[in-house]
Amino acid sequence: xxxxxxxxxxxxxxxxxxxxxxxxxxxxxxxxxxxxxxxxxxxxxxxxxxxxxxxxxxxxxxxxxxxxxxxxxxxxxxxxxxxxxxxxxxxxxxxxxxxxxxxxxxxxxxxxxxxxxxxxxxxxxxxxxxxxxxxxxxxxxxxxxxxxxxxxxxxxxxxxxxxxxxxxxxxxxxxxxxxxxxxxxxxxxxxxxxxxxxxxxxxxxxxxxxxxxxxxxxxxxxxxxxxxxxxxxxxxxxxxxxxxxxxxxxxxxxxxxxxxxxxxxxxxxxxxxxxxxxxxxxxxxxxxxxxxxxxxxxxxxxxxxxxxxxxxxxxxxxxxxxxxxxxxxxxxxxxxxxxxxxxxxxxxxxxxxxxxxxxxxxxxxxxxxxxxxxxxxxx
Numbered sequence: 298x299x300x301x302x303x304x305x306x307x308x309x310x311x312x313x314x315x316x317x318x319x320x321x322x323x324x325x326x327x328x329x330x331x332x333x334x335x336x337x338x339x340x341x342x343x344x345x346x347x348x349x350x351x352x353x354x355x356x357x358x359x360x361x362x363x364x365x366x367x368x369x370x371x372x373x374x375x376x377x378x379x380x381x382x383x384x385x386x387x388x389x390x391x392x393x394x395x396x397x398x399x400x401x402x403x404x405x406x407x408x409x410x411x412x413x414x415x416x417x418x419x420x421x422x423x424x425x426x427x428x429x430x431x432x433x434x435x436x437x438x439x440x441x442x443x444x445x446x447x448x449x450x451x452x453x454x455x456x457x458x459x460x461x462x463x464x465x466x467x468x469x470x471x472x473x474x475x476x477x478x479x480x481x482x483x484x485x486x487x488x489x490x491x492x493x494x495x496x497x498x499x500x501x502x503x504x505x506x507x508x509x510x511x512x513x514x515x516x517x518x519x520x521x522x523x524x525x526x527x528x529x530x531x532x533x534x535x536x537x538x539x540x541x542x543x544x545x546x547x548x549x550x551x552x553x554x555x556x557x558x559x560x561x562x563x564x565x566x567x568x569x570x571x572x573x574x575x576x577x578x579x580x581x582x583x584x585x586x587x588x589x590x591x592x593x594x595x596x597x598x599x600x601x602x603x604x605x606x607x608x609x610x611x612x613x614x615x616x617x618x619x620x621x622x623x624x625x626x627x628x629x630x631x632x633x634x635x636x637x638x639x640x641x642x643x644x645x646x647x648x649x650x651x652x653x654x655x656x657x658x659x660x661x662x663x664x665x666x667x668x669x670x671x672x673x674x675x676x
Contacts, residue, residue, distance in 0.1 A: 305529025355403035500579030558644030567636035573661030
């Protein structure tokens, strides 16, 4: 049996060698995609364009403006005197936020009384912040940063004026990602996404290609058993998948400097269970497709895209409706994201990640058996 499987694997590699561009893409494309997505997939909000409307033009208002200018989170793109200019800047996208300092700001600061605009900004002085809410996530983070700057400025003024309000000191410590770098969170997820796209698509098209060439029926009449045929067709792509895991992991660690606190063995164990899912998915797609183009379209639109949206890679599962949260339990990418991020960032091992590996294994075996049964009926 092993000799027959090795022969079929050799045949598969020979076919790949006849398409050197495809073989090159299998190795080079994951690295290139990780480099591009690693820079693009970030939720950090830095260099936010803001508009300053300083209606006071005093020393105190300039001090506040300098706080925004010195912050790495903001970039001042313009200054206006009239608050009515804010609408144009936000509508045209030239600024995400507008900080409006009203006339009489310095007097309000000195006497500790209210100023003319809404929004508390210091000891009795109001500063208005207007935001473009088109991108709710980015705007929310930018608003929080702007509010922090104004609060810190107000505290500084209170100390200068001799007012020392009672405060509670918060000592914050962040585990696993102390710098709160979103790239450390996103890059391991990109690894999971690339494995899904590459192995599921290629394994589905490999079997459909035999249908198009008319050689699948010839393979059915050979001494190859059903599972020998499946293993011989899928194992080469599993080997390529492991190579991609090692390459992408190396790029993540050496290029993006993502911390790797766990065990490489645990990562490979999780990857094995995940590849069982992706290759089984490709096998299932091949049983419902007649051409390679149809296989790619089916895998992309009916499986890959929903998995990306429902796995927690883009949107937090906790924020989804309860019914959708139950649906996400059927998504293998969800479990592998926990594994890969746990290995990279938390350094956890089998004692923590075994439920995810078990779920991946069960999912992969189930879909592979269903695909094999379906292919037997077709034969």
